[in-house]
Amino acid sequence: MMTERIFLSSPHMSGKEQSYIEEAFTTNWIAPLGPNVDAFERQIADYVEVADAAATSSGTAAIHLALELLGVSKVDTVFCSTLTFIASANPILYTGATPVFIDSEEKTWNMSPVALERALVQAKQNGKMPKAVIIVNLYGQTAMMDELVALCEEYSVPIIEDAAESLGSYYKGKPSGSFGKFGVFSFNGNKIITTSGGGMLVSNDVEALKQARFLATQARDAAVHYQHSIVGYNYRLSNILAGVGRAQMEVLNERVKSRRAVFNRYVNELGNINGFDFMPELEGTYGNRWLTTLTLNPEKVKTPPYELIEELSKENIEARPVWKPLHLQPLFEGCKFYAHDENDVVSERLFKQGVCLPSGSNMTLEQQKKVIENIKHVIGVNNFSIHSAE
Numbered sequence: 001m002m003t004e005r006i007f008l009s010s011p012h013m014s015g016k017e018q019s020y021i022e023e024a025f026t027t028n029w030i031a032p033l034g035p036n037v038d039a040f041e042r043q044i045a046d047y048v049e050v051a052d053a054a055a056t057s058s059g060t061a062a063i064h065l066a067l068e069l070l071g072v073s074k075v076d077t078v079f080c081s082t083l084t085f086i087a088s089a090n091p092i093l094y095t096g097a098t099p100v101f102i103d104s105e106e107k108t109w110n111m112s113p114v115a116l117e118r119a120l121v122q123a124k125q126n127g128k129m130p131k132a133v134i135i136v137n138l139y140g141q142t143a144m145m146d147e148l149v150a151l152c153e154e155y156s157v158p159i160i161e162d163a164a165e166s167l168g169s170y171y172k173g174k175p176s177g178s179f180g181k182f183g184v185f186s187f188n189g190n191k192i193i194t195t196s197g198g199g200m201l202v203s204n205d206v207e208a209l210k211q212a213r214f215l216a217t218q219a220r221d222a223a224v225h226y227q228h229s230i231v232g233y234n235y236r237l238s239n240i241l242a243g244v245g246r247a248q249m250e251v252l253n254e255r256v257k258s259r260r261a262v263f264n265r266y267v268n269e270l271g272n273i274n275g276f277d278f279m280p281e282l283e284g285t286y287g288n289r290w291l292t293t294l295t296l297n298p299e300k301v302k303t304p305p306y307e308l309i310e311e312l313s314k315e316n317i318e319a320r321p322v323w324k325p326l327h328l329q330p331l332f333e334g335c336k337f338y339a340h341d342e343n344d345v346v347s348e349r350l351f352k353q354g355v356c357l358p359s360g361s362n363m364t365l366e367q368q369k370k371v372i373e374n375i376k377h378v379i380g381v382n383n384f385s386i387h388s389a390e
């Protein structure tokens with residue numbers, strides 16, 4: 001009999017979600033918006049230490065609203081991390097603007113300040129500055145914010161921080177998501193906490209978030225009759241789903257601790273395999289370790305990542321490659337790309353060598369042992385370079 005599948009990252013309910021949903025039903029707040037939405041927004045704003053938060057139907061919608069609020073249109077360019085999920089950049093296309101992709105650096109796998117600086121210098125020479133820079137915090141690891149923020153300030157380009165994967169992470173004591181003009185979170189089913197689907201736009205600019213709420217509810221003018229002067233969207237979060245979010249926020253810190261424990265167990269058991277390099281944690285930062293990720297050095301590990309993923313899948317274990325860089329996606333063919341180093345495109349190497357391991361906060365010890373044993377088995381039969389553990 002086939003054992004239960006071990007997922008990369010599956011929803012982990014606390015048990016209190018249904019009491020908030022029940023509240024919505026009892027009071028008949030079965031609508032977008034309502035008391036659960038208000039409370040959930042407050043929780044996030046307080047946690048991230050920003051002035052305000054606006055709940056949205058998805059993280060993608062929140063990024064789109066951020067771009068709209070910054071006035072991005074089809075004549076503009078927007079810089080974006082290349083090593084990320086497609087949702088970071090799809091909203092650039094919604095506005096008609098042109099994306100420009102920025103490579104990663106080694107230490108965080110996130111946007112390279114070196115590549116960003118070259119892109120900004122050239123943009124200035126060309127007399128066409130980007131309207132925004134979308135900085136992604138991959139797999140819960142915050143980017144090199146001091147350097148990136150300094151550059152964006154020097155060139156006066158606003159930051160949208162895509163913190164969809166990094167809720168609960170900190171950079172030098174400051175919450176992830178609070179570094180840009182706007183920050184974005186996602187509560188999709190596979191994220192560190194979930195509402196099944198949903199997102200959040202955060203900012204210290206309270207007026208801008210008022211405008212975000214206006215745009216997200218069809219941009220209806222202040223009139224008794226239905227009057228509209230600009231394009232709007234239907235992007236707000238349901239009051240039922242926000243109830244799930246309220247209960248999830250109460251256990252966020254526990255979820256971060258569990259994910260970090262999962263990571264540490266992998267490192268303890270597999271860290272001494274020659275050629276296995278786990279995603280580092282930048283000094284002074286605290287990551288939520290949403291997904292445990294590592295690279296397999298092809299000179300030392302004979303099993304390529306895709307083969308490891310395939311073998312694990314046969315054992316009903318879900319592992320995945322690292323995101324395929326967006327500058328390599330057919331959708332973005334022809335878009336400009338700035339490498340960290342022309343001779344070593346970091347994002348492409350991470351993609352070729354990277355693997356994401358099952359990392360759910362609800363994964364049992366037994367399940368993790370099974371993953372570890374299977375990895376040792378797959379690597380062991382093809383590879384003789386494992387250091388003896390003393």
Ligand SMILES: *Cc1c(COP(=O)(O)O)cnc(C)c1O
Nearest residue numbers: 058059060085087088164186188
């Ligand atoms: C999940 C994710 C998003 C999008 O969030 P949705 O809520 O699924 O729309 C955006 N950026 C990154 C990096 C993500 O991982």
